[in-house]
Amino acid sequence: MRARRIIFALLAVAMIAVMIWRPRLPITVTDSTRAVFAMIDALDSNAVVMISFDHEASSLPEIGPIGAAIADHCFRRGIKVVGLALFSEGNAIGYDLLSRRAIRQGREYGDDWIYLGFRPQYTAAILGMGEDIGEVFATDYLGAPLSRLPLGARVRNYEDIDLVVSVADGSMPTYWIEYAANRYGEKVVAALSAVMVTSFTPYQESGQLAGILTGLKGAAEYEQLLQSPAAGVRGMAAQSAAHVLIALLVLWGNIEAWRSRKRRAA
Amino acid sequence: MWWETTITALLTLAIYTILVGDNPIFKFAEHLLLGLSIGYSLVVTVKSILIPQAIAPLGDGQWAALIPVILGSAMFLRVHPRLAPWSQIPLALLIGAGAGAAIPAMMQARVLKQTAATISGSGTVDGVIILLGVLVTLMYFVFTRRHTGAWGRAAVAGRYFMMIFFGATFAYTVMSRMALLIGRLEFLLSDWLGVI
Amino acid sequence: MSMLRDRLTILTAATAGVFMVVQYFVTSPGMDATYRAILNWMQVIFACALMVGIAAVVKNHIVRLRRRRAERPYSLVLLASVAAMASMGFSGGIDQGSSFLWAFNHLQAPMQATVFSLLAFYVTSAAFRGFRARSVESAVLIAAGLIVLIGRVPLGEQISAQLPAAAEWIVNVPALAAKRAILIGIGLGMVATALKVIAGVERTYLGGR
Numbered sequence: 158m159r160a161r162r163i164i165f166a167l168l169a170v171a172m173i174a175v176m177i178w179r180p181r182l183p184i185t186v187t188d189s190t191r192a193v194f195a196m197i198d199a200l201d202s203n204a205v206v207m208i209s210f211d212h213e214a215s216s217l218p219e220i221g222p223i224g225a226a227i228a229d230h231c232f233r234r235g236i237k238v239v240g241l242a243l244f245s246e247g248n249a250i251g252y253d254l255l256s257r258r259a260i261r262q263g264r265e266y267g268d269d270w271i272y273l274g275f276r277p278q279y280t281a282a283i284l285g286m287g288e289d290i291g292e293v294f295a296t297d298y299l300g301a302p303l304s305r306l307p308l309g310a311r312v313r314n315y316e317d318i319d320l321v322v323s324v325a326d327g328s329m330p331t332y333w334i335e336y337a338a339n340r341y342g343e344k345v346v347a348a349l350s351a352v353m354v355t356s357f358t359p360y361q362e363s364g365q366l367a368g369i370l371t372g373l374k375g376a377a378e379y380e381q382l383l384q385s386p387a388a389g390v391r392g393m394a395a396q397s398a399a400h401v402l403i404a405l406l407v408l409w410g411n412i413e414a415w416r417s418r419k420r421r422a423a
Numbered sequence: 424m425w426w427e428t429t430i431t432a433l434l435t436l437a438i439y440t441i442l443v444g445d446n447p448i449f450k451f452a453e454h455l456l457l458g459l460s461i462g463y464s465l466v467v468t469v470k471s472i473l474i475p476q477a478i479a480p481l482g483d484g485q486w487a488a489l490i491p492v493i494l495g496s497a498m499f500l501r502v503h504p505r506l507a508p509w510s511q512i513p514l515a516l517l518i519g520a521g522a523g524a525a526i527p528a529m530m531q532a533r534v535l536k537q538t539a540a541t542i543s544g545s546g547t548v549d550g551v552i553i554l555l556g557v558l559v560t561l562m563y564f565v566f567t568r569r570h571t572g573a574w575g576r577a578a579v580a581g582r583y584f585m586m587i588f589f590g591a592t593f594a595y596t597v598m599s600r601m602a603l604l605i606g607r608l609e610f611l612l613s614d615w616l617g618v619i
Numbered sequence: 620m621s622m623l624r625d626r627l628t629i630l631t632a633a634t635a636g637v638f639m640v641v642q643y644f645v646t647s648p649g650m651d652a653t654y655r656a657i658l659n660w661m662q663v664i665f666a667c668a669l670m671v672g673i674a675a676v677v678k679n680h681i682v683r684l685r686r687r688r689a690e691r692p693y694s695l696v697l698l699a700s701v702a703a704m705a706s707m708g709f710s711g712g713i714d715q716g717s718s719f720l721w722a723f724n725h726l727q728a729p730m731q732a733t734v735f736s737l738l739a740f741y742v743t744s745a746a747f748r749g750f751r752a753r754s755v756e757s758a759v760l761i762a763a764g765l766i767v768l769i770g771r772v773p774l775g776e777q778i779s780a781q782l783p784a785a786a787e788w789i790v791n792v793p794a795l796a797a798k799r800a801i802l803i804g805i806g807l808g809m810v811a812t813a814l815k816v817i818a819g820v821e822r823t824y825l826g827g828r
Contacts, residue, residue, distance in 0.1 A: 161744050165442050168743045172601075172608055177619055182773035185783065214728035215735035218606020219599055245467045246460075246731070249713070249723045256715055275471045277669060278517070280524050281661035288655055293662075296475045299714055335528035339536070340643075351598035355591050358791060359799040362553075363540030365532060372595075373602035374771065392605040397774030399601035399739070400594075404765050406747040411761070414751045427721075431729045438733040442740060450693055452730060457676075458697040459727040462704025465673050470713065472666035476659060491660035495667030502674070508621065511628045511825050513664045518824050519632030520657055522813035523639025529813075533806025537799050549792045556796025557803070564804050581800070586756050588797035590763030591790050593750075597742055597768060604739035607732060 168402065175398040182394055189361070190378040193346050193368035196320065197227070202235035204319040205312055209333070210242040210251030211279075216326035216350050217250060222376035222388040223348040224254055224324040230383055232262035232269070237308055239318065241273040241294070243282060243329055248275035252298050267306040274298040279332050287315050287341040315343040320367070326350040330357060334365045348375065432615040435607060556584045629819040636817030677701060763789050 197206065208227060212220055231238050240255045242248040252272045259270050273294040276282035285293035290312055291303050303309035312318060321343055323330040330347035337343040344367045347357055351372030360366040370379065373396060376389030437452035477495065480488035494513040500506040541557050544550040562574060563581030570578045612619045635657065642654045680694040687694075704727075707719040714720070752758040769775040770786025815821035 160748075162443065164744045164747055165740045168604075168740060172604060173612065176605075176608055176612055179619065182777065184773050185776050187787075214723075214731040216599075216603065217728055217732050218604075218609075218736070219602035221606075245464050246723075246728070248467055248471065249463070249720060250728065252713075253715070253720060253724060275467055276662055277468070277472065278661045278665040280521055281658040281665075284524060285655065285658040288651065288658075292655055292659065294475075295479070298471075299712075300470070300475070331532070335532040336524070339528060339531050351595040351602065352592070352600075354595050355588060355790060355794050355798055358795045359537055359540070359802055360532075362544070362791070362795060363536050365536055371771075372598055373605065374598065377773075388606070388609065391609065392602065393773050395605045395608070396598070396601055397772040399604070400597060400768045400772045401774060403597050403743060403746045404768050406743065407750045407761060407765065410747040410750060411752055427725050431725050434726060434730050435733045438730060438737070441737065451696060453734075454693040454697040455700050456727065456730040456734070458700025459704050459722060460731070461673055461676055461697075462701040462708065463723060463727060464669060465701070465705050466708030466713065466719065468666050468669050468673075470708070472662055473670075476666075477663050487656070490656075491663035494660060495663045498664065498667040498671050499674075501671055502678075508624055508825075512624075512631055513667075514824060515628045515632040516635050516657075517661055517664055517668075518816060519635035520639050520661060522632070522816040523636035524643075526636075526640050526810055526813045527643040529806045529810050533802045534810070537803050537806070541799060549788075552792050553796040553799070556793055557800045560797050560800030561804065564800070581797075582756060583759055584793050584797040584800075586760040587763040587789060588794040588801075590760040590765075591767045591794040593760070593764040594767035594771065594786075597746070598771060600736070600739040600742045603732060603736035607729075607736045610729065 164406070168399070171398055171402050172395050175395045178394075179391075180394050182397060184377050184381050184390065184393060186378040186381055187371075189369050189371070190375055191382070193370055194230070194379060194382045196344075196346070196368060197230050197236070198234070200234070200236050200319055203237070205237040205239060205308075205317060206231050207239045207241070207318045207321045208251070208255070209321065209323045209325075209329075210240065210247030210254075211244055211323050211329035212250075212326035212350070213244055213246040214250060218388075219372050220324055220326060220348060220350050220376075221250070221254065222373060222392075223370050223379065224251070225258065225387065226376050226379040226383060226389065227322055227324075227348065227370075228255055228258045229262070229385065230379070232258055232264050233383075235264075235269070238264075238270040239273065239290075239308065239312055240270065242275045243277075243279045245275055245277065247324075248298070268308060271303075271306050271308045272298040273303070279329060280336065283332055283336040284340070287337060287343075290314055315341045318343065320344050320346060322346045322348055324348040325353065327353065328356070330360075330366070334360055338365055346370070428615050432611055435611060556581075560584050625825070628825060629822070633817050633819060636813070640817075763794070 200206070208224065210224065228238065238255060240251045242251050255270060255272060259266065264270055274297060276293060282293055294303055296302055297306060297309065315337060321333055321337060323333045323345065325347060330345065330349070333345045338345045346368040347366055348370040349357060349372065351374070354369065354371050357366060357369055361369050373389050373392050377393050380387050380389045434452055437448045440446055441449040477488055477492050481492065494516065497513050498510050501510045541554055545554040559577045559581035563578040568574060638653070638657070642650050677698065680697050683690050683694045684698065704719070704722060707717070707722060711717045711719055750761055752761050766782065767786045767789055769778065770782040775782045812821060
């Protein structure tokens with residue numbers, strides 16, 4: 158128990174020290190992030206991007222910055238945004254995030270962006286929107302009939318949506334791939350919590366996913382491309398330090414184990 | 424505002440007290456969080472689904488909305504010991520429809536397209552490694568056959584591929600967890616204390 | 620009665636399942652309308668299932684409030700916060716500036732994120748105590764993990780340009796191969812399970828029978 162507490166303290170001290178010191182590390186943008194950025198950058202201002210907040214509040218510090226960077230990119234370019242959530246906590250997170258960013262960029266609710274709200278049964282929601290978004294979401298997050306909002310009346314189904322971005326901390330993009338991409342031919346990007354990345358590379362390689370963004374590192378890369386550093390860029394020094402600390406602890410643990418084995422053998 | 428940031432910061436610290444052991448401060452924060460989450464889900468479920476999808480259509484005289492309302496209400500029979508089995512009927516609709524939707528979707532997304540990508544990508548060195556990796560890993564999962572001889576050696580190779588996958592996943596797990604801690608520390612040090 | 624009910628349950632699952640498979644391949648106005656209706660029903664049923672879950676937790680804590688003296692303050696906190704959040708959401712709305720969204724942003728979301736950030740401490744402890752190279756296989760796991768761990772952060776890029784390239788290769792070639800095989804295996808397994816549900820062979824969702 159004592160050793161465990163020492164390790165806990167070591168991690169806390171190391172992270173706090175690096176965050177206060179804040180060394181600047183150059184961030185290399187990966188091809189995957191560059192491809193997603195280019196995809197959104199190539200859309201014209203009349204295009205519609207659907208951002209689905211498929212995560213709980215638990216992963217907000219990690220993937221909130223990616224959702225924010227994508228929303229900023231869309232609003233900055235005048236691309237229309239349709240927000241929704243397939244996880245209940247994602248509902249308030251998505252609305253809060255989009256509304257703050259829309260105000261900052263001078264975008265109007267109803268014309269430039271709308272927020273559909275939350276649906277819990279993801280299979281039914283994703284399939285249903287392939288037929289008629291207005292039938293799945295008769296009203297928006299605030300209870301206004303979708304047909305009375307100009308953007309709401311314009312998007313009938315996936316044919317009117319140029320790209321879906323699932324900001325997810327679990328396997329929800331799988332269902333976007335299975336039901337929206339494969340069945341309705343929708344282009345899907347997954348903005349993922351890093352822990353899910355290895356589960357989704359096969360989908361990207363097979364062309365079923367149009368792109369992957371990876372955790373806080375992905376946000377840092379995206380912010381770099383947007384030339385507006387925020388939480389992602391700020392977190393990279395501490396992220397690097399934590400990874401080095403873990404690597405050293407793994408090596409140290411193994412050396413200790415090897416030594417004690419040698420002592421026992423002697 | 425400083426006072427609201429302070430409330431959030433104190434609750435954050437209350438959760439972190441679990442690192443030194445279970446204690447009443449943590450238990451208070453834990454129950455507060457659970458209660459808020461339940462209250463939140465209640466509001467969101469009623470406002471986002473039950474009102475627009477069930478109550479409002481009934482109010483407008485759309486009697487077809489009675490079907491999901493009756494099926495949904497049957498779920499509440501779960502609280503009654505004798506009537507509880509009747510709640511399995513709406514559950515059966517959910518599970519049956521989900522299973523039916525999943526069959527073509529999964530066959531296409533997980534089996535056919537993944538197999539096609541494995542074969543079509545095998546024109547490069549990496550593509551050949553992926554093809555061999557997929558084959559030997561699949562061979563490892565065939566438990567109806569003894570893992571001896573050439574098959575056994577292939578299954579062992581499959582295990583090595585999986586170890587590499589688990590190693591990479593471990594690294595990404597660390598990446599995720601650290602990002603969460605960075606977010607909370609950033610809040611405490613920057614938003615609350617203003618030291619960074 | 621119970622046999623009739625069980626048959627009705629299995630028939631419901633089978634009919635819904637067969638319908639969803641058939642409508643994937645066949646389209647007609649009638650089928651499309653039924654398909655949309657079923658998708659809508661699924662939402663309402665699922666929402667009701669959520670409500671049942673919420674009611675069960677609340678009931679459990681009301682019982683605890685009455686019977687367990689030591690746990691009483693905690694159950695009281697839980698029930699009060701359920702009531703507070705619900706009344707804020709139903710009476711004050713859920714838009715920007717509402718007390719509901721304030722409580723979510725300043726209390727619920729940060730606490731939830733903090734609970735999950737605890738995992739950073741536990742994963743650090745596990746890295747020191749659990750990741751031991753006791754065999755060639757575990758050594759391979761650790762080696763792959765360390766390369767990806769260092770190669771995926773900016774500091775790794777400063778150490779050597781080869782590290783990010785090696786990390787990328789590990790993720791996009793051998794790890795991808797293993798995950799793809801797992802995906803294919805799980806895909807086949809889930810299709811088989813789905814078929815068993817529709818055929819009425821798989822009935823564990825009826826309560827373990």
